[in-house]
Amino acid sequence: xxxxxxxxxxxxxxxxxxxxxxxxxxxxxxxxxxxxxxxxxxxxxxxxxxxxxxxxxxxxxxxxxxxxxxxxxxxxxxxxxxxxxxxxxxxxxxxxxxxxxxxxxxxxxxxxxxxxxxxxxxxxxxxxxxxxxxxxxxxxxxxxxxxxxxxxxxxxxxxxxxxxxxxxxxxxxxxxxxxxxxxxxxxxxxxxxxxxxxxxxxxxxxxxxxxxxxxxxxxxxxxxxxxxxxxxxxxxxxxxxxxxxxxxxxxxxxxxxxxxxxxxxxxxxxxxxxxxxxxxxxxxxxxxxxxxxxxxxxxx
Numbered sequence: 001x002x003x004x005x006x007x008x009x010x011x012x013x014x015x016x017x018x019x020x021x022x023x024x025x026x027x028x029x030x031x032x033x034x035x036x037x038x039x040x041x042x043x044x045x046x047x048x049x050x051x052x053x054x055x056x057x058x059x060x061x062x063x064x065x066x067x068x069x070x071x072x073x074x075x076x077x078x079x080x081x082x083x084x085x086x087x088x089x090x091x092x093x094x095x096x097x098x099x100x101x102x103x104x105x106x107x108x109x110x111x112x113x114x115x116x117x118x119x120x121x122x123x124x125x126x127x128x129x130x131x132x133x134x135x136x137x138x139x140x141x142x143x144x145x146x147x148x149x150x151x152x153x154x155x156x157x158x159x160x161x162x163x164x165x166x167x168x169x170x171x172x173x174x175x176x177x178x179x180x181x182x183x184x185x186x187x188x189x190x191x192x193x194x195x196x197x198x199x200x201x202x203x204x205x206x207x208x209x210x211x212x213x214x215x216x217x218x219x220x221x222x223x224x225x226x227x228x229x230x231x232x233x234x235x236x237x238x239x240x241x242x243x244x245x246x247x248x249x250x251x252x253x254x255x256x257x258x259x260x261x262x263x264x265x266x267x268x269x270x271x272x273x274x275x276x277x278x279x280x281x282x283x284x285x286x287x288x289x290x291x292x293x294x295x296x297x298x299x300x
Contacts, residue, residue, distance in 0.1 A: 018050075019048075019052045019241070022055050022077050023037045023040060023055070023078070023079045023080070024057045024062040025037060025056075025082065025229075026058075026059070026060045026185045026186075027058060027206065028210065029058045029059060031205070032260045033139060035260065036259050036263075037056050038259075039252065039255050039259040039260075040079075040249075041054035041252070043252035044252040048248050051245070064184040065165065065185075066090075066165065069090055069131065073130040073131065074234075075237050077234065078234055079232065079233045080233075081229050081230075082230060083097075083139075083164060083228065083229055084097040084136075084229075084230045085165070085166035087129075087131075088166035088167055089165050090126075091131075092167060093125045094122065094125060095169075098168035098225060099225070100224040100225050100293070101224055101225075101293065101297060102225070103225065105141065114136040114138065122136075123135075123230075126230070126232065130235045130236065131232045131234070132234075132238050132239070133232050134231045134232070134250060136228050136229065137228060137260045138228050138261055139205070139206070139226075139227050139228055139229050139260060139261075139264050140204065140206070140264045141203055141227075142201045142227055143201065143202070143203065143222050143223065143224075144220045144222055144224075145201075145207055145212055145280075146198055146217070146218050147195075147216060148198075148217070148218065149220075149281055150199070150218065150283065151220070151289060152292055153297075156173070156176035156178040157176070157177035157178065158177065158178070159199060160197045160198050161178050161179070161181065162180075162183050162201075163181065163182050169201075171299075171300045172297055172300050175296065175299045175300055176297065181196075183197075185210070189211060189215060193215040199216065201225075202227060203268070204268045204272055205264050206227060208270065208274055209267065209271075213275045216280065217281065218280060219275050219281075220283040221284045223290075224297075231257075
């Protein structure tokens with residue numbers, strides 16, 4: 001019976017030897033990004049027959065952007081879903097994603113670019129900082145919200161805008177004559193409410209998810225850039241995983257990309273209606289007005 005006993009103990013040790021994969025992101029629970037993360041969890045857990053346990057930490061629960069990237073570098077956080085802008089202080093090349101009026105405004109072309117050789121090359125730039133970027137998820141085109149209408153470059157002069165720690169985002173506001181203020185996403189609502197900042201830039205769905213429309217009066221549909229997410233893992237952690245688990249994670253990430261895209265577009269419709277219901281002035285830039293912005297931000 002003692003040999004049976006040891007057999008049992010061994011078995012329970014192996015079955016209890018779960019790999020825990022924490023996924024951290026800054027969006028709210030139930031947002032398009034969070035639903036994408038949930039899809040990753042579902043696929044990874046089923047593909048690995050529960051050998052991997054996935055835990056999701058939304059809404060900056062494990063810290064702001066830079067904290068999450070450091071967490072991957074140290075191996076304390078396994079996966080992070082974040083806009084590339086947060087990598088500004090770690091791998092400046094990723095901030096190419098922030099250049100205004102630079103990328104195709106047709107999301108299908110944008111995804112083609114991200115999934116093609118250019119996207120592949122960009123993803124590889126994070127290897128040098130101990131972060132492996134597995135994929136890029138398209139999460140919508142950015143617009144500007146503010147207390148006053150933003151229709152032309154001069155309208156930005158003297159206003160304060162929240163930025164992520166991206167040198168390019170900072171430059172964008174500086175050339176427009178506005179003041180960029182780097183702050184955590186979680187502090188943004190209060191800052192808009194108290195007037196510590198005048199506006200922010202995000203796609204419609206994220207602006208709606210964060211309820212910024214409750215504390216803003218205008219939204220400009222400028223589609224000046226993307227808020228696309230880098231799906232990143234701790235390089236040292238990931239490279240030690242068995243190949244079948246890596247394959248399960250990749251499958252989860254690809255499925256998650258589709259779920260996120262679908263829900264981004266769904267929430268955009270809901271969000272735009274909510275903005276109008278809340279009495280926001282919606283400004284859709286004409287091609288001429290967009291051209292004026294593109295010209296004004298050339299210096300970025």
